Amino acid sequence: MPATDLIMPKMGESIMEAKILRWLKKEGDMIAIDEAVLEIATDKVDSEVPSPVAGKLVKINFPEGETVEIGKAIAVIDTGGAAAVVTAPVVTNATVPATELKTSAPVAQTTAANSASNNHQNGEGRFYSPLVLNIAREEGISMVELESLSGTGQGGRVTKKDILQFVDDRANGKLSSPAPAVSEPVVVAAAPAITHEAKPAAPKSYPANVEVVEMDRMRKLISDHMVHSTHTSAHVTSFVEADVTNIVLWRDKWKNKFKEKEGENLTFTPIFIEALVKTIKDFPNINVSLDGYNILMKKDINVGMAAALPSGNLIVPVIKNADQLNLLGLVKKVNDLANRARQNKLKPDDIEGGTYTISNVGTFGNVMGTPIINQPQVAIMAVGAIRKKPVVIETPAGDTIGIRHMMFLSHSYDHRIVDGALGGMFVRKFADYLEAWDMNRDVL
Numbered sequence: 426m427p428a429t430d431l432i433m434p435k436m437g438e439s440i441m442e443a444k445i446l447r448w449l450k451k452e453g454d455m456i457a458i459d460e461a462v463l464e465i466a467t468d469k470v471d472s473e474v475p476s477p478v479a480g481k482l483v484k485i486n487f488p489e490g491e492t493v494e495i496g497k498a499i500a501v502i503d504t505g506g507a508a509a510v511v512t513a514p515v516v517t518n519a520t521v522p523a524t525e526l527k528t529s530a531p532v533a534q535t536t537a538a539n540s541a542s543n544n545h546q547n548g549e550g551r552f553y554s555p556l557v558l559n560i561a562r563e564e565g566i567s568m569v570e571l572e573s574l575s576g577t578g579q580g581g582r583v584t585k586k587d588i589l590q591f592v593d594d595r596a597n598g599k600l601s602s603p604a605p606a607v608s609e610p611v612v613v614a615a616a617p618a619i620t621h622e623a624k625p626a627a628p629k630s631y632p633a634n635v636e637v638v639e640m641d642r643m644r645k646l647i648s649d650h651m652v653h654s655t656h657t658s659a660h661v662t663s664f665v666e667a668d669v670t671n672i673v674l675w676r677d678k679w680k681n682k683f684k685e686k687e688g689e690n691l692t693f694t695p696i697f698i699e700a701l702v703k704t705i706k707d708f709p710n711i712n713v714s715l716d717g718y719n720i721l722m723k724k725d726i727n728v729g730m731a732a733a734l735p736s737g738n739l740i741v742p743v744i745k746n747a748d749q750l751n752l753l754g755l756v757k758k759v760n761d762l763a764n765r766a767r768q769n770k771l772k773p774d775d776i777e778g779g780t781y782t783i784s785n786v787g788t789f790g791n792v793m794g795t796p797i798i799n800q801p802q803v804a805i806m807a808v809g810a811i812r813k814k815p816v817v818i819e820t821p822a823g824d825t826i827g828i829r830h831m832m833f834l835s836h837s838y839d840h841r842i843v844d845g846a847l848g849g850m851f852v853r854k855f856a857d858y859l860e861a862w863d864m865n866r867d868v869l
Contacts, residue, residue: 431498435496448489458477462474486498557585574587650800662837664793667859698747726780730743731782731785732766784796787832808835815828
């Protein structure tokens with residue numbers, strides 16, 4: 426019979442395996458091209474895998490709950506003589522935990538670490554996933570011991586199963602020979618510790634009037650990422666209040682015309698991102714990440730922005746090379762990412778590679794927040810609700826009181842690499858760009 430293998434897709438440079446969460450189709454079901462067949466999960470992303478062909482699902486090679494290497498055939502589809510498309514399936518509906526705010530709903534991925542900090546390589550060119558490195562660090566496994574392991578993964582790569590088996594064998598004295606004694610254990614500064622799979626030693630009892638609800642997988646990932654961020658970065662937050670009256674009045678003037686001509690909503694977010702990009706250019710030492718004691722200077726300015734998911738969680742899609750877009754381009758990009766986030770149509774690439782994140786806590790009615798840094802970045806900006814307030818206005822004729830549109834800015838940064846002077850000057854400069862908005866500017 427004409428058949429096509431459904432392949433476990435590649436989810437990013439650092440991802441070498443994925444777990445099958447749920448089969449959406451069963452053996453014998455008919456499948457259309459691009460129809461979702463199953464849901465998979467990695468340490469970063471939950472996704473649906475669509476079929477590259479139309480046909481009948483004749484065989485499922487792995488059950489739910491199984492972890493499978495990328496590139497392996499996870500199912501067989503009988504195409505019934507139809508033309509088969511043998512390319513790897515495109516993964517859609519990515520959901521990644523976002524950077525969390527202490528005053529509001531969680532914001533992602535989560536993020537998302539770039540490949541420089543997600544993959545780690547020794548001098549001989551062998552790669553280890555963040556999960557493997559974290560297990561090695563927590564179990565005190567030296568790099569020499571790690572290199573001595575025979576991996577069962579693709580290309581001999583050490584998998585989670587391999588290193589956990591090594592830990593178990595070492596604890597039970599089953600190793601055939603003593604592991605080399607090395608004084609320095611594996612140290613990984615940027616990789617998140619994934620701990621939610623651990624089971625409690627003993628079940629806890631709760632009062633009868635307490636309902637116990639287990640976290641869903643995404644909430645567990647958010648929990649782990651947030652704890653990891655606070656354990657990794659020395660968080661400090663600086664605050665500035667900005668007068669954004671000119672921006673509010675300018676947007677009121679243009680939003681209807683813009684909607685008629687471009688068919689797009691003119692929101693505040695692209696305006697904030699444009700000012701943020703200018704500020705990052707003025708202070709490039711904010712656009713970095715840390716790998717141990719090495720500072721990784723990022724040449725690209727990739728701005729992450731919080732966007733709502735249908736579940737109520739937030740995700741951070743990334744505007745790549747935001748400095749190369751004008752305001753119109755930023756408007757279209759922001760709207761595209763926000764719309765696809767609401768429709769669960771973001772792809773893994775949409776949430777990877779961010780170098781700085783901005784979150785609008787004002788959408789929750791909050792006047793300010795203290796955001797948690799989206800690892801491996803070193804800073805994040807939160808913009809609060811815009812409110813009318815009586816403000817002292819300085820004029821050549823003297824001071825007067827006026828009603829202005831004011832907004833608090835909260836800049837959280839990693840004090841390991843960003844000092845108070847840099848962190849404070851950055852948010853002040855950002856406010857200066859917002860306050861200097863040109864009322865005569867043309868957006869079209």
